[in-house]
Amino acid sequence: MEGRPSLAPAPAAVTVMVVMLSTLSCSCCGASSAARAVAAGRRPVILIPGAGGNQLEARLTEEYRPASLACRVWPPVRGRGGWFRLWFDPSVLLPPLTRCFADRMTLYYDAGADDYRNAPGVETRVSDFGSTSTLRYLDPNLKLLTGYMNTLASTLEKAGYEEGRDLFGAPYDFRYGLAGPGHPSTVGTAYLQRLRLLVESACAANGGRPAILMAHSLGGLFALQLLARSPLPWRAAHVARLVTLSAPWGGSVQEMLTFASGNTLGVPFVDASLIRDEQRSAESNLWLLPAPRVFGNTTLVVSRGHGDGGGGNRSYSAKNMTQFLRDIGFEQGVEPYRARIRPLVEALPEPGVPVTCLVGTGVDTVESLVYGDGGFDEPPEEVVYGDGDGTVNLASLVGPIKAWSDSPAQVVEVVELPKVSHSGILNDRSALEQIIRIVDSINLNATSYQPS
Ligand SMILES: *[C@@H]1O[C@H](CO)[C@@H](O)[C@H](O)[C@H]1NC(C)=O
Ligand SMILES: *[C@@H]1O[C@H](CO)[C@@H](O)[C@H](O)[C@H]1NC(C)=O
Ligand SMILES: *[C@@H]1O[C@H](CO)[C@@H](O)[C@H](O)[C@H]1NC(C)=O
Ligand SMILES: *[C@@H]1O[C@H](CO)[C@@H](O)[C@H](O)[C@H]1NC(C)=O
16 A cells, blocks of 8 residues: 555555464365365355446337437347347447447436336346356457456366356346335345345255355445345355455445546547446446445545635545535435435445455555546546555455454455456456365365465
């Protein structure tokens, strides 16, 4: 964390702890790990992807109002009951089609129902639930999200796992999130129920052995909520361990950039403002804004000459998020954020099952932003970088870990992966080796494992 220019004070007391709980009491440490894993009985693994790693299909009904002629005819759908791939289809990179894509992806907050819904006339679904194929479909020629969970799933297969037997995938509609107590979230809650049933059937098909939930990025937040919303005896019986890869426990500062001026994720030729409204509309993006309990009073965004006349600066910390949403011109997000999301991110409940958090560090990560005279519609004048995995700040990656490890009942391990990026954690050789080592040790009932 040192050696980088910083506008803001460094996040308070961030320490990466590698908590080694109890000593390894393994009576058979000499044998080959694969043989021992088989002897102990493999725990089924359920892969829960991050936002971009899900595949989403759409179907247009009569209610659909195309924004342009292009949207009326694209894509040509033959058969398949009218379903076509909505996320991710590289053709949306063509400007006239970006608009159709953005309109169809947009969610609406229905204040009366206190819930989110699709755009009128757009039905969506997640295909192949339970299979990992849906997490491995992406075109390897596409730089964005290359291969996604391909390498990780193949690495598990090389270690003896088999698709459909003890290896499963749990994709979801990543635009939707979950809400704090008392607020409905129909789509997100239905996903948790589907995931719960998948965990149960995976255990049942594997001699009753509890499963390993292996979640990337946003998937870690869903996995934590699944656990928090399930009775403790259920967790003990069904989940051997939660393994999170780059989980953004406290959101990320980069998300404020997404909300303010749009974020093309580095894809060239895409007009950020075209997709900004769509990105703002996703409930899960509100969920990923920096959380007050992790970022505290730290200034994350400064807006200079905010039209106040006096050239006064406005500064925003995570605690100013509703004001930030208002000031960037996204009034519609204020109430759902305040009522639904903030209570959710302020409580990071203990998982109640052993947890291993793998976190990439040492990659430049947006730590604060300075907006100039052009306001929030223009790209920031200055971006200050700090420690993290390139997407998620270190403070967020390790956010709740201190509190969890203070709890006597909660087993927590943190594995730091220097120079491993947010998505690189799914491809990087040393990361994959660590993941396999962790899976082996879980299969051996070890309470901890030995980093190499
Ligand atoms: C944050 O700001 C509030 C109000 O300005 C103050 O009461 C609180 O002590 C500050 N917290 C930290 C950690 O600085
Ligand atoms: C406003 O913020 C900028 C950038 O952080 C800084 O250089 C400037 O001194 C600030 N101005 C005032 C009046 O605080
Ligand atoms: C953010 O909150 C702090 C503390 O409450 C306040 O002093 C500051 O003016 C707020 N910033 C904005 C832009 O509202
Ligand atoms: C490993 O844990 C399972 C339950 O998770 C238990 O049934 C089994 O007996 C344990 N095996 C060893 C060798 O401790």
